Amino acid sequence: MPKPLKRSFFERSTLKVAPELLGKSIVIQSKKRKNKTGLIVEVEAYTNNDPACHAARGKTPRNEVMFGPAGFSYVYFIYGMYFCLNFITEKKDIPGAILIRALEIPDEDNRIASGPGKLCRYLKITKDHNKLDCCNSSSPLIVTESRLLKNDFSIVQSKRIGISQGANFPWRWYIKDNPSVSKP
């Protein structure tokens, strides 16, 4: 059984945690089916006092989990057909989240999870995966260390994609030259 990253990993500054998620593994655990894994190759940070953050205007039913403890999932529905997956950072009551933008999937086409909507489609992540405690080893959704990618990659930092407010913050990180990044 894979060992999830500890809450203390997530319970830090969003801007520190985000690039450190690169190279980690997302694992979808199921008793009935074989586990599915994907390597995180692209992320974006959304922080407190960030106009692009869903929590920018305070707590609502949708973003409530962002005000809770770190290490939980935040999954939301967008454009009438896609879901996006985030992990919550920072201490309780301080909103912060990291959008997972692309995964490299072992033994699959490079582009099968090369975007936030595509990776949820591939992993069948829906609103049912919202508010899961990903630090609990029995959670259907966890993040683990990975042996597949070690430290032999370089990280590129750039502006975030697809937003208008806060568009100038350079809070997107991805693995250089990785073929599964959303916009290569």
Added chain:
DNA sequence: GACCGGATCCGT
């Protein structure tokens, strides 16, 4: 109760 735009993706 209505309106509107969105942390996207795909085909043209």
Added chain:
DNA sequence: CGGATCCGGTCT
């Protein structure tokens, strides 16, 4: 570059 497709947030 436009269309798909629908929910949450905001205003009335």
